[in-house]
Amino acid sequence: MCDLCRELDYKIEACRRLENSTNDELTREAVADLIREYEEDKAKLHPNQSGEASRG
Numbered sequence: 001m002c003d004l005c006r007e008l009d010y011k012i013e014a015c016r017r018l019e020n021s022t023n024d025e026l027t028r029e030a031v032a033d034l035i036r037e038y039e040e041d042k043a044k045l046h047p048n049q050s051g052e053a054s055r056g
C-alpha cells in the first residue's frame with residue numbers, strides 16, 4: 001500500500017457509496033465502470049502483488 005493506493009481506495013469507497021445511494025441505473029453503471037478503472041489502476045501499481053505465479 002502506498003499513497004496512490006490509498007487515494008484510489010478512497011475514490012473507490014466514495015464511488016461505492018454513490019452507487020448504493022442511487023437507484024438510477026445509468027449512474028450505477030457509470031460508477032461501476034469507474035470503480036473497475038480504479039481497481040485496474042491499483043493492480044498496475046503493484047503488478048507483483050497479484051499473488052498469481054508468473055508464467056512463461
Ligand SMILES: [Zn+2]
Pocket residue numbers: 001002003004005006045046
Ligand atoms: Zn500502493
